[in-house]
Amino acid sequence: MAKASKPPTIQDVARQAGVSAATVSRVLSSPGRVSQSTRERVSKAVSEIGYTINEAARSLRLRRATTILAAMPGIGNPFYSTILDAIVTVATSRGYGVLVAGHLGDNPAKWLADYYHSNRADGLLLFDGALDTRKLHAFTGENASMPIVASYDELPDPQINSIITDNLQAAERAVQHLYDLGHRRIGHISGPSRNTFPHERLVGFRKAMFERQLPIRDEWVYAGDYTIAGGRVAASHFATLAERPTALFAANDEMAIGVIAGLHRAGIECPRDISVIGFDDSTVAASFVPALTTMRQPREEIGRIAAETLINILEGKRSAEPIRVVLESTLVVRESTGPVASG
């Protein structure tokens, strides 16, 4: 029967139902404005013909793509892919498509802004801190500004809506956990200092130690680099100390894993001889042996809230002020931390 090589249009449906295209459109978008009898006739025609709305034409007319763009530095990174998963779930349920952008070219800001100007995406979820948001605003603001919700390991431009996690508080909680287990000699492996968040973790560590009147020795604070290898190097540092901390707080899980493995080589067992707490609850954390105690970043929540916020903005529920959401990390207790060793 249906052998038309071209997909059916709203006109075909109209003809079949004996109404005008305008009416069909109304049935599809605001059924309340159409009488019940025609509504039924049209619906029947739609399913008979197998009509699907042409989104390109719709976008053109409405100046709206019903699509959001997600830009992340590395989709392959499990941290981001979890977020992306949540984004897709939310967006889908609200009728939006999700376009992903990966490693951008030499002018990323323009590249992203073009998605907006070309009417491919209505808004941007930005997870790449390397991008200069000021530049992006310059591009996007030339005619009309692209709605953006950002979330990344930097203190974002205050003008931009952002979802961040409270790293300071999370670091304090990590220390609190070790403290509760009886640890008093606590060390820290920090992340690259140029980034804001690792720095906040360091600051939070210091604050927590200070408030509990615990000693902060210089040789107990090791400047790491976020890698497993870096954790191993830290291990050789701590292993040679005359007086060693009984617990370590690592600024991410990779370094935690590295330091545990490195200490193991040196005969120092976790959690028997030393407790280690990580940060992020990355995929490796749960499967490592010993399973890693860590501060979980609420990744699904970040993605979910970011997507919801952006879509709310797109649908007009816009507030005058830039939106700032601060999420809390949660402590996930596993095997790598335990009571302080007696003796």
Next chain:
Amino acid sequence: MAKASKPPTIQDVARQAGVSAATVSRVLSSPGRVSQSTRERVSKAVSEIGYTINEAARSLRLRRATTILAAMPGIGNPFYSTILDAIVTVATSRGYGVLVAGHLGDNPAKWLADYYHSNRADGLLLFDGALDTRKLHAFTGENASMPIVASYDELPDPQINSIITDNLQAAERAVQHLYDLGHRRIGHISGPSRNTFPHERLVGFRKAMFERQLPIRDEWVYAGDYTIAGGRVAASHFATLAERPTALFAANDEMAIGVIAGLHRAGIECPRDISVIGFDDSTVAASFVPALTTMRQPREEIGRIAAETLINILEGKRSAEPIRVVLESTLVVRESTGPVASG
């Protein structure tokens, strides 16, 4: 200056350059057909005005979205996110956008087909084996069929272009590696038998053992479930055996990790007492202690080739026969396998 609230159109550029819209369009799509002087004038006008082509209008006219749809069962799963990363890279470099679809509704086939019929996507990259491709074809084939390239843990519909990895051969290579290290008593932890690929790994294991005239004892082949916990259970099974294999081939990395951890509790050390090889080279493999020897599935390659194949098809380089690409896994030797223990 530029305070027009609406984005500039091709007409605006035409006016500015003193030519017709048709000419601007030609400059943008096939510059060769325009004289150099006008070409320069138009290009200048384009950058002066800051014109970006409206993709919605373009899609409508061309009946083409220049976008592909990627459907995967779980984007959060690192296995798929690596693939997605590769897809995005390829697609971007060829000027295509990537839409992602996650957990679909109650009628996934229709959902995906609608993306095509609605002119949002030109083709589909399918990584979800749970989807009935026949059903999908039924939806998509009604008017014109949506180009599909599939890749998943099932033997795909022979009518569909597919990218798969050679699990049989990979399993044989895993056994070969253990054999080369001197192991003769080799066990296997298989995956859920209802899936094709784990089954192929089991078959490959059997074949390799048979060809090397090695014994296949029933109690040395354990039916696992792809989880870490399952690996732990397998460990307690192997630990209690009177005669134990000196090496194990696990059908995925999670079970390999689980079995290593479980055996460790029982005082059996890897690789000292037993060698274990995994499968997939998932993200945990490299960071585990001991770092996991494993058969790496060429994930980036799967994504890359799938995207390239689909785009080639979209651009007319279509072959009459369905395309089938079979990729090989590569052996990644790390720490979890070693020479057979003497004695």
Next chain:
DNA sequence: TCCGCCCATGAGAACGATTTCACGCTTTGC
């Protein structure tokens, strides 16, 4: 009974690009 209002619907104009066709002008070939 008649006026006015509301409700359901249709005709037609956008939305912004591409592309066919036609039209001059220059070049080529004989």
Next chain:
DNA sequence: GCAAAGCGTGAAATCGTTCTCATGGGCGGA
């Protein structure tokens, strides 16, 4: 020297929606 071919360009149709008006009929109020 003239026909034919080629090249660069513009006018206008087209892609499939949505939405503004306009219209006609039905109904309630005076």
